[in-house]
Amino acid sequence: MDSIGFSPTVLHSLMFFVLSEMDREPGAIELAKIVYLIDVEKVRLIGETMTGESYTRQKKGPLARNFDSSVEDMDGFEISVTIAASRRASPYPKKAHALGGKPRLEPSLDTVDIVIARRVLARVNNLSPLEIERLAHDTGPMKAIVKEERRTGKRQLSAPIDFSLVERNPTVQKWRENMAKPPEPDSGFEAFLQQESKEIDQILASLE
Amino acid sequence: MKYALKRVFARRGAVFYLPRVEFKDKTKGKYCILMEDYANGAETLIVVFTTHRTRYASQPTSVLVEDKAIDGIDGDTLIQCENWREIKADTILYDDRVRLIGDLLPEIMERVDDALTHVRRIDEAILIRMLG
Numbered sequence: 426m427d428s429i430g431f432s433p434t435v436l437h438s439l440m441f442f443v444l445s446e447m448d449r450e451p452g453a454i455e456l457a458k459i460v461y462l463i464d465v466e467k468v469r470l471i472g473e474t475m476t477g478e479s480y481t482r483q484k485k486g487p488l489a490r491n492f493d494s495s496v497e498d499m500d501g502f503e504i505s506v507t508i509a510a511s512r513r514a515s516p517y518p519k520k521a522h523a524l525g526g527k528p529r530l531e532p533s534l535d536t537v538d539i540v541i542a543r544r545v546l547a548r549v550n551n552l553s554p555l556e557i558e559r560l561a562h563d564t565g566p567m568k569a570i571v572k573e574e575r576r577t578g579k580r581q582l583s584a585p586i587d588f589s590l591v592e593r594n595p596t597v598q599k600w601r602e603n604m605a606k607p608p609e610p611d612s613g614f615e616a617f618l619q620q621e622s623k624e625i626d627q628i629l630a631s632l633e
Numbered sequence: 634m635k636y637a638l639k640r641v642f643a644r645r646g647a648v649f650y651l652p653r654v655e656f657k658d659k660t661k662g663k664y665c666i667l668m669e670d671y672a673n674g675a676e677t678l679i680v681v682f683t684t685h686r687t688r689y690a691s692q693p694t695s696v697l698v699e700d701k702a703i704d705g706i707d708g709d710t711l712i713q714c715e716n717w718r719e720i721k722a723d724t725i726l727y728d729d730r731v732r733l734i735g736d737l738l739p740e741i742m743e744r745v746d747d748a749l750t751h752v753r754r755i756d757e758a759i760l761i762r763m764l765g
């Protein structure tokens with residue numbers, strides 16, 4: 426796809442960002458799972474996915490509906506897809522995804538999304554593709570599907586991934602609510618903070 | 634402590650002592666709580682500082698920890714979440730003067746998480762870095 430017909434989505438930008446931060450060339454399943462885990466992490470912290478993509482349960486776990494087509498869009502430009510030997514013990518070659526040489530876009534994630542993506546990348550960086558797959562299976566939405574599969578004895582291929590089953594960390598939500606309230610009246614607290622802050626800055630300066 | 638070992642223990646909740654080395658009044662240094670796990674290649678880390686001045690313990694951004702509740706720190710300690718800093722990871726990891734003291738108990742970290750929801754001088758991105 427040339428640059429004229431290319432309308433980048435957050436999914437495009439996220440994959441480009443992930444590949445720019447990784448020190449290896451992930452296979453398709455590994456990359457798809459990392460993107461999914463980043464979406465799960467954003468739901469856990471903020472309450473919405475980063476990509477806005479819908480996901481379904483596929484043989485190897487959750488997959489964004491537009492994952493394959495988005496890789497195709499970027500192949501030869503932002504992404505270079507090649508056939509390479511698998512990591513670790515797998516005898517099968519894989520499609521390796523690396524940064525491409527003719528990028529048409531800059532990674533355009535906002536600061537919060539970059540922090541969230543890096544949290545996940547730090548967690549998966551030293552994991553094998555299989556371990557990353559297990560991590561994806563260990564999320565609330567996938568556990569619910571697997572439970573249903575065990576109950577019915579049938580695989581729920583193409584079942585939608587329900588992100589409302591992700592267990593939330595309420596801190597950011599509470600912080601937003603508290604920031605909307607007027608601040609407490611000051612009773613010398615500000616001066617105390619400034620004094621403490623000055624001491625901290627002096628200590629840090631002495632360590633540089 | 635060997636640097637490799639210090640890297641391993643540089644996890645969220647780890648307590649470090651930063652000495653105050655060049656002041657006439659010989660005041661002690663400060664303790665800080667590491668608020669994010671160290672990841673290979675990370676250039677900075679977020680920490681929250683503590684103080685022995687406990688007058689403002691009732692502020693919602695304060696967590697008062699009683700004497701002996703933190704290994705290696707004597708006396709009541711106030712964790713003041715407004716006093717967070719993003720500091721060079723090298724300062725924590727490779728400066729011999731910065732000592733690893735121990736880890737905060739999970740129940741204290743839960744109180745810190747709650748206090749973080751009241752911190753006003755912070756960007757959302759930094760807050761997210763501080764969450765477990």
